[in-house]
Amino acid sequence: MTFRSVFEILQSSHKSQKVEIAVALTIRKVEGRDEIKRFKALEGEYHYMGETHSGGDTMRLVIEEGGEWTALMVWGSACYHLKARDEYVGWPASLRVERLKLVVSNRRFTILKRPGERKNLASQCLGLATRELPGLWIREFGYRPLLAETFCDIERAAGTCYKAANWTPLGVTKGFTRTNRQECDFYVPNDRPKTLWVRPLDRDALRLLNSRELPEDCRRGAMGDADGVMPLNVGARESLYEALRHVKDHRDRNRSFPIGGILSIVVMAMMSGANSVKAISRFAKRLTMAQRRELCMPHAKSAAGVVAKHEYRVPGYVTLYDFLKGLDLDDFGRKLSAWMAAEDGTLPRQLALDGKFVKDVMGVVSVVNAETGAPVAVAVASNKEGEGDKCELAVGRRLLRESDLTNALVSSDALHCQQETARAVACANGENLMQIKANQPGLLRNAKAVVSARHPVDSKKNESAGTDVSRLG
Incomplete structure (x- = not known):
């Protein structure tokens, strides 16, 4: 067989194959009366729950592929109270009410393709939506949301697409629906428990949702009425x-x-x-x-x-x-x-030791839950530094010695980076995470020597371990 005949066979084989060209998905807000009417009609036809009716800030999104409508999404206000979500965020009740608008809920997700017609379409749509939603939301409503939530009916689907799009399951709901009908209780059973999924829209979302000061582009969303x-x-x-x-x-x-x-x-x-x-x-x-x-x-x-x-x-x-x-x-x-x-009953796994002084009214040293900010032990201090039993160092050590720190990691700033403080944590069965500054040159030099003597962790193994940890979390 000559080289020319081999080339002709390969060329004819190539022509007979179907060449698929990937077209990027795009997402945009539904505009105009005609598009909204079309959106509602398709949602009612393709989604098993029919057309959605959402109050508050609501956005209808259409995902297109080559100009063709491929999927529909409705995003709206988050659920008023979800125990698993609020524990995940670490919210006290008043902060939840004030900042609930910073959580948005995917109320409907409707695929307009037949099952199996387009591989990985659902997870790709979810990934695109979570990337673009903050920008779309701030242009429409004037604030940037930080967390997304949604529900998956366990009787119809396992939520594989959410898992593939890096959403986190928080367990199964108890199967209740909030109602405003006067003849009913505030929550009524619906006999349809669902899996709750969440997805941070910012890599620092959980810290921001609990921080004292929100970023400028989020503040307009923290206007909830926390009275009572x-x-x-x-x-x-x-x-x-x-x-x-x-x-x-x-x-x-x-x-x-x-x-x-x-x-x-x-x-x-x-x-x-x-x-x-x-x-x-x-x-x-x-x-x-x-x-x-x-x-x-x-x-x-x-x-x-x-x-x-x-x-x-x-x-x-x-x-x-x-x-x-x-x-x-x-x-x-x-x-x-x-x-x-x-x-x-028990102390949290991650604690922080710190002192706060409010002018000449009071000074308080506290051991707090580093994840939620809730204090677990407090004591008075008269000044930040100096000798005596009332300075922050002495009061902090006394708090640590009097606490059961079993399975707890106690973090502290450079002020508490002292041998006696570290000993107090160790004697209470805890572990230390202390900040070292240049004002302790010997200790800083020794710490750097310990770090440099260790072999670096392989990046691929580290990424794999990070994935496993996120799944466990």
Whole structure:
């Protein structure tokens, strides 16, 4: 066989084969009355649940391939309360209400192709949507969402496409639907449990959702009304009041506000993110009348001095400032730490040791849950550095020695990078993660020598291990 005949055979074989050209998927917002009408008709025809009706900020997206409509998506407001999601984010109740708009829900996902006609279409659409959605959302509504959520009916699909698109399953729902019908309970059973999936829309989404200051492009979405939203349930509020009413009361007069109630307000305000007396005062003013009564707040009075039976007042800024300035913080810290230990039962896996000083009102050293920011032990300190039992170093060591740190990693800044502090953590069965700065040159030099002596980890193995960890998480 000559070279020419071989070439002709290969050429004819190539011509007989079907050549497939990949066309990139594109995504855009549905525009105009005609497109919306077409969108709704196709959704009603192809999706087993029919056309969606979503309130709040809602966006209809169409995914095209070569100009042809390939898939439809409806994104809207997140579910009001999902225990698994809120635990995943690490939200207290008040922060959830304020920032819930930063979570968007994929309400409908409709594929317009026959099953098997286009391989990997669903996962590719999901990947494209999560990449482009933040930009589309901020142009439409003025803020950038940070987390996406959706549900998958376990009776119809296993959620393989979500797994392939790097979504994380958070378990199966209990099968309830929220309703506004007056003749029904707030949540009614629907007998259709679903798998909850989430996907961060920013690599730092979980930290940002819990941070004190949001990025500028997210702030407009954190405008939820948190009035009357408490960070603790009824049982925890009752036990907190009972624990704090035994704190030493330094007031000689003006005890119209009970110490258990006023301290409960302070603690719950701090759990909700308050870091100043003004913020605590604002939290107190947002309490409902029923919540004020629960905390034994005094009745309000009219200008004529008449008692209003169903109205209760809360302490203002001046009252809170004077109260906290004279408070026995040592006794308060002991009572609060004992309550935290009784409520939590066990300490979280990752803790942080830090001190916060608010002008001349108070200074507090705390061991906090590094993932949620919730304190698990607190004590008073008079100054950040220096000798004596009231400086941050000494108070921090005492907190660590008095805590059970089994299976806990305690991180701290360079101030606490001391042998005695490390020994306190070790004696409490914990592990240390300390920051080293150049003001300890010998220690920094030794640490660098230890790191440089270790063999680098193979990048491919490291990536593989990272994948396995993310699946376990």
